[in-house]
Amino acid sequence: MSPLAELARTLPRFAFFTGKGGVGKTSTACAIAVHLADQGKHVLLVSTDPASNLGDVFGTPIGEHPGPVGVPHLDVMNVNPEASAMAYRDRVIGPMRGVLPDDAIRQMEEQLSGACTVEVAAFDEFAALLVDESRIAPYDHVLFDTAPTGHTLRLLQLPAAWSGFLDDNARGSSCLGPLSGQQEKRERYADTTTVLRDADQTMLVLVARADVGALAEADRTWRELGELGLRRVHLVVNAVFTATDAHDPLAVALDARGRAALRGMPASLAALPRTTVALQPFNLVGLEALRAVTGGSISSQEHLISDTPRVELPGLATVVDDLRARDHGLVMVMGKGGVGKTTIAAALAVALADVGREVHLTTTDPAAHLLATIAEEIPHLTISRIDPAAETASYREKVLARAGANLDADGRALLEEDLRSPCTEEVAVFHAFSRVVNEARRGLVIVDTAPTGHTLLLLDAAGSYHREILRNTGIAPDRVVTPLMRLQDPSHTSILIVTLPEPTPVAEAIALQADLGRAGITPSGWVVNQSLAAAAVTDPVLRARADAEVAMLDAAHTASGGRCVVVPMQPDAPIGAVALRALV
Numbered sequence: 001m002s003p004l005a006e007l008a009r010t011l012p013r014f015a016f017f018t019g020k021g022g023v024g025k026t027s028t029a030c031a032i033a034v035h036l037a038d039q040g041k042h043v044l045l046v047s048t049d050p051a052s053n054l055g056d057v058f059g060t061p062i063g064e065h066p067g068p069v070g071v072p073h074l075d076v077m078n079v080n081p082e083a084s085a086m087a088y089r090d091r092v093i094g095p096m097r098g099v100l101p102d103d104a105i106r107q108m109e110e111q112l113s114g115a116c117t118v119e120v121a122a123f124d125e126f127a128a129l130l131v132d133e134s135r136i137a138p139y140d141h142v143l144f145d146t147a148p149t150g151h152t153l154r155l156l157q158l159p160a161a162w163s164g165f166l167d168d169n170a171r172g173s174s175c176l177g178p179l180s181g182q183q184e185k186r187e188r189y190a191d192t193t194t195v196l197r198d199a200d201q202t203m204l205v206l207v208a209r210a211d212v213g214a215l216a217e218a219d220r221t222w223r224e225l226g227e228l229g230l231r232r233v234h235l236v237v238n239a240v241f242t243a244t245d246a247h248d249p250l251a252v253a254l255d256a257r258g259r260a261a262l263r264g265m266p267a268s269l270a271a272l273p274r275t276t277v278a279l280q281p282f283n284l285v286g287l288e289a290l291r292a293v294t295g296g297s298i299s300s301q302e303h304l305i306s307d308t309p310r311v312e313l314p315g316l317a318t319v320v321d322d323l324r325a326r327d328h329g330l331v332m333v334m335g336k337g338g339v340g341k342t343t344i345a346a347a348l349a350v351a352l353a354d355v356g357r358e359v360h361l362t363t364t365d366p367a368a369h370l371l372a373t374i375a376e377e378i379p380h381l382t383i384s385r386i387d388p389a390a391e392t393a394s395y396r397e398k399v400l401a402r403a404g405a406n407l408d409a410d411g412r413a414l415l416e417e418d419l420r421s422p423c424t425e426e427v428a429v430f431h432a433f434s435r436v437v438n439e440a441r442r443g444l445v446i447v448d449t450a451p452t453g454h455t456l457l458l459l460d461a462a463g464s465y466h467r468e469i470l471r472n473t474g475i476a477p478d479r480v481v482t483p484l485m486r487l488q489d490p491s492h493t494s495i496l497i498v499t500l501p502e503p504t505p506v507a508e509a510i511a512l513q514a515d516l517g518r519a520g521i522t523p524s525g526w527v528v529n530q531s532l533a534a535a536a537v538t539d540p541v542l543r544a545r546a547d548a549e550v551a552m553l554d555a556a557h558t559a560s561g562g563r564c565v566v567v568p569m570q571p572d573a574p575i576g577a578v579a580l581r582a583l584v
Contacts, residue, residue: 002295003275007234008039009030009085011205014130015193018146019207020217022500024238027284027293028207028277029250030057031195034287036141036293037074044139048126048146052078053336056507058229059286070287075139077380099471115454194400197229206272210258213372219269235272237262241279243539250532251539258448270561281544285503306544313534313553313566316344319496319525320351323444330440330486332447335498336508340529341365343450343574344498344567346373347583352444353381353473354581362436363448366430366568370448373575386432388425395428428529437486487521499556501531501549501566525563528556534568 001009017029029348033045044066047054054076055062058069066075128135128143135143163480195201204225208218210560220444222233240262243255281288323331333345342363349361362384370385400416486492495516499509513523532546533553557564572579 002293003277004028004031004236005035005294007205007236007275008035008294010234011036011143012199012201012232013140014142014202015205016142016144016450017205017207018204018221020214020338022295022340022505023207023209024277024284025207025314026053026057026504027290028236028238029143029206030054031284031290031293033076033141034071034142034290038291040073041140042138043075044129044136044142045074045232046126046142046144047078048144052145053504053508054078054145056504057285057290079129081323108415109291127192127573132194133439143153146332169474175332179274193229197231201281202230204230205234206239206269207380210240210261212261212264212575215261215265215269217370219266220465222272223268231495233272235269235274236277237274238277241278244541245539245552247543248535249485249536250535250569250571251542254542254569257571257573264514267330279541280354280546281541282546283503283545295434313528313557313564315568316347316527316565317351318565320402320584321526323494324352324357328438328443330445330493331492331496332449332493333396333485333496334449334512334523336505336512337496339500339505340567340574341498342370342373342448343528343580343583344496344583345446346528347574349383349446349578350374350577350580352446352582353378356380357444358382360439360443360445361382361448362445364433365448373578374580376577378577386436388429391428391432392425395424395431397521436495437516438488453489469471488519490522490524493521494519495528496525497523498527498529501528501533501552501556503552505554506559507555523563525561525565526556526560528553528564528566530569531566532565533568 008521011032015029015032017025019025026049029045031042039042040383045054052062055078060069060074062076062078064078064080066077068074069076126144129144130136161305204222206218206222208214218235222230226233241251241258242252243253245251277293280289280293282292284290284293313358323329331345331348333341333348335341342365345361345363349359352359358380360382361370361374364386370383374383380476400412436445436447488493497509499505509526516523524541531549531553532542535546537543537546553564553566567583570579570582574580574583
């Protein structure tokens with residue numbers, strides 16, 4: 001029995017697949033879901049990732065309600081944050097229409113239009129899939145393919161956060177509307193927490209790769225979730241590569257790097273039950289490939305191994321040359337989790353600092369890998385992070401200091417209640433991001449962003465703020481400059497989309513570019529990272545994967561309008577200034 005098939009046999013009713021972006025959470029969850037369904041189990045597979053790619057894996061559109069994907073007994077769905085928020089707003093505001101004045105209705109609509117409402121409305125949908133038996137009764141297993149770690153930690157912490165907030169605050173309002181109308185949800189939040197903590201019902205599947213950063217994040221994740229009471233945890237080490245060609249230096253280096261990472265994994269993580277999955281010579285897209293991972297065969301394997309041509313695309317130095325000519329500006333490095341955004345942002349920052357440019361490198365990613373990527377001081381380079389906890393505390397203090405002095409005791413108490421809402425964090429982080437956008441008017445700022453879904457929520461907040469300013473200030477639009485307008489200005493902001501030369505990341509990058517386009521933001525270029533086709537490889541597995549990359553590199557070049565550079569796979573982990581310089 002294959003390792004993943006053996007793991008599937010032990011799963012309880014609910015399983016959460018989580019981990020650092022790009023480690024293979026989606027493919028692992030999909031392969032197990034298909035295997036369980038093939039065994040006759042009735043399975044619901046749910047994506048809670050705002051940037052879900054289940055449709056890319058199954059090759060069919062995935063909707064907001066359970067639907068088939070060509071496998072008997074298997075239903076699949078996406079929790080669509082925007083649709084959940086719209087439905088939530090209708091439930092809250094609908095009964096008030098025709099009862100309250102139009103001005104009051106408009107105020108409620110504005111209050112419920114923020115990114116935090118989107119997040120919590122999506123959580124409401126997620127909670128129903130854990131505790132509403134009328135929705136999940138047909139299924140033996142409900143599997144959750146979650147967003148990258150930072151977003152997932154936030155999602156799984158919300159039951160306790162909102163339950164505690166509602167217990168302590170019976171008056172006032174929040175981004176969810178009047179709190180008096182939320183009290184009925186306390187029981188659902190409590191029930192959700194109970195299910196998450198029940199080891200007989202719920203398992204947390206930590207997916208990682210044989211990589212120092214991915215293993216460290218897996219360890220941090222399970223310890224943080226352990227504090228919430230999630231007790232049953234299983235580790236999947238995915239895509240473990242074993243070299244078979246001793247004359248391929250890159251293959252030998254990658255094999256050694258993986259072995260060293262596994263030997264050095266944190267002791268607490270090493271003590272967990274573990275499943276190891278080998279790197280496959282094909283992309284995990286389509287039912288045949290998913291079944292092959294759990295013991296099936298794949299007929300399309302042989303044609304992948306051929307004499308792969310070396311890919312002739314410019315390198316990262318081209319981007320550095322473009323940026324060094326600017327005396328100020330904002331560079332936002334964006335993309336799906338796990339594609340190497342932090343690495344690319346750090347490499348650009350180091351290269352620019354090396355030529356004497358003063359650079360501020362910061363991150364909006366809750367997982368904050370930046371300081372681990374550059375662990376030394378570099379002249380001309382300043383490194384920071386937007387820390388959600390610190391920003392929230394600072395924001396609360398400022399609001400209380402500014403408004404609290406003019407309120408009576410009851411008014412101040414209501415304000416303090418509102419500021420204890422978990423949604424205050426979204427507002428605080430947006431204010432910090434706005435400061436970074438403004439700072440780029442005077443210097444060069446590079447932002448390592450959170451994975452796609454989380455970043456789009458941040459940009460949505462920028463759009464909401466922009467609309468509110470134009471609507472409420474009465475200032476002529478041509479005299480207002482909001483953060484969104486600076487992001488739309490190519491003379492101020494350069495957006496770099498980072499991807500990998502694989503079907504799902506490329507499809508995700510194309511979708512991200514379309515989302516940015518709808519916000520009036522045009523990317524300045526793409527970076528295809530970790531390319532085997534751009535390196536010289538002879539190991540059979542690596543050659544097969546390199547051959548499969550060629551079509552993806554062509555797709556990236558076309559989608560980017562020719563503004564595409566490629567970074568070859570490196571023998572050494574891109575950590576520290578020396579390794580980062582090697583990328584450029």
